[in-house]
Amino acid sequence: MHFAVAGIEVSPWLPPLVAFGISFFTSMGGVSGAFLLLPFQVSVLGYTNPSVSATNQLFNIVAIPSGVYRYIREGRMVWPLTWVVVLGTLPGVFAGAIIRVQWLPNPSHFKLFAGCVLLYIGVRMVRDLLNPKPGSKAEAEKRFQALVTAHRKKAAQSREPLPAVRVLGWNLSRVSYEFYGERFDVSAPGIFALSLVVGIVGGVYGIGGGAIIAPxxxxxxxxxxxxxxxxxxxxxFVTSVFGVAFYQIIAPFYPAQSVAPDWMLGLLFGVGGMVGMYLGARCQKFVPAKVIKWGLAGVIVYTAGSYVIGFFL
Known part of the structure; x- marks a missing residue:
């Protein structure tokens, strides 16, 4: 099948199959999988036009709602945290889109930067998993896992879902919530600043930002x-909607480049990702957190390594 915008030939069954496999595992860690689809499209399919970023974001739009639906239904959405992330990433997405088409039509240099950032995150996660810090934090995590296990057993016996997240309060400085009896408190400005940087990265490469935000x-x-x-x-999801719209709007101003998304290719990826993300979100609560963290760290380190090594080859 020929995809005119992408300028590639590929069997129509391959995009949804690949997207399903990636999204099933990455959605358990809050990652859509777009950051792994990007090197697949560039390196395997040969899709190197700037529009690959918008196509990746189109995948997010189609695939993510099924996973989000599961988290909402099970009461595991921390809405104040979500809105801080959205408000931070939106400005970055617009800036990133302009950077992509104006200054980075060839993404090799920025891929090196993105690879270094992801490598830092992945190595940090691996270090924490191999050498957990002793003291109260380790004991709290152990106690927290025991609480989760106890609540799971109670839910299984009663066959009724238990409320997982309870927001305690939020303002311009802090977001506080309770999860299975354990309290968590996070800086709202810190989340906003991180989201802004991630939004720029996501706007340039269409990776959504979950691969950076979640770790x-x-x-x-x-x-x-x-x-x-x-x-x-x-x-x-929210930033991808605005990202795709923005790429589509600015496309006429860059007639010499392929800027708008390849809608057919993005939809095929999205259909496979939608099924994989729904099943991944549904299975997440049955998978130990440590297993999810190891899986997420593994794919991040692998992707970062391929970016960095590919730059020098």
Missing amino acids: FFVSVFGLPIYTVAGAALMGT
């Missing part, structure tokens, strides 16, 4: 992966 939530802010996944996915 930072876990490793830097100390939030449980079970509560940040929904917020990261929802933030990625």
Whole structure:
């Protein structure tokens, strides 16, 4: 099948199949999988036009709602955290789109930068998993996991879902919530600043930003992966909607480049991602947090390595 905007030939069954496999695992960590689809499109399919960024964001728009629906239905959406992420990433997405088409039509240099950022996050996650810090934090995490296990057993016996997240309060400085009896408190300006930077990265490469936001939530802010996944996915969805619209609007101003998304290719990726993300979100609560963290760290380190090594080859 020929995709005119992308300028490639590919079997129509391949995009949804690849997207399904990626999204099933990455959605458990609050990541849509777009950051892994990008190197697949560039390196495997040969899709190197600037419009690949918009096509990646189109994948997010189609795929993410199914996963977000599961998190909302199970009461695991921290809405104040979600809105801070959205407000931070939106300005960055617009700036990133302009940077992509104006100054980075060839993404090799920025891929090196993105690879270094992801490598730092991945290595930090691996270090924390291999050498957990002793003391109160380790004991709190152990106690927290025991609470989650106890509530799961109670829910299984009663066959009634238990409310997982309870927002305690939020303002311009802090966001506080309770998850299975454990309290978490995070800086709203810190989340906003991180989201702004991530929005620029997402706007340039169409990766949504969940690949960066979710690990930072876990490793830097100390939030449980079970509560940040929904917020990261929802933030990625909203910013992707505006990102695709913005790429489509500015496309006429760059007639010499392919800027607007390849709608057919993006929809095929999105359909596969939609199914994979729904099943991944549904299965997340049955997978230990440590397994999810290891999986997320693994794909981040692998992707970062491919970006950095590819720059020098």
